[in-house]
Amino acid sequence: MSSRRTTGGRISEDEINELISKLQSLLPESRRRNMGRASAGKLLKETCSYIKSLKREVEDLSERLAALMSTMETDSPQAEIIRSLLR
Template sequence: MSNRRARVSRITEDEINDLILKLQTLLPDSSSRCNSRVSAANILKETCNYLKKLHKEVDDLSERLSQLLASGVITTNDADIIRTLLQQ
């Protein structure tokens, strides 16, 4: 049974290559490298670094938004709109 399950869940090398190419297109500045051959390991490293950078940006923006809300710079009506947008 486990042998059969292993065969069904296996992904082919072509599928992996296709997924790596899709990942590469999602990375910034990937259009300049699309024609050049980049190793899958480098693309995965770049993807991890990019995701870490995005997480940091989200954290920084969340902190800034919290500061603005706490300072009263943003009106109550604006704060309600922002909360609604963030919940979507």
């Protein structure tokens, strides 16, 4: 992180702009395209929405994996491959 801080521990405007730019670069291109030149507030809302969608996706994949694992014999080659991938 940048060392440009104002007195009292506050973050400078330059550092906020730098952090906003970094945050926007983490969003997928499809989400950035819909935003154009967005305000910081809009960017934060979109980032929160994206994180929530990622969380739902992880939960869905976890449930699907648990269901798949429950249908396999625990010592099957397929189960061992899945376990090794998860390590």
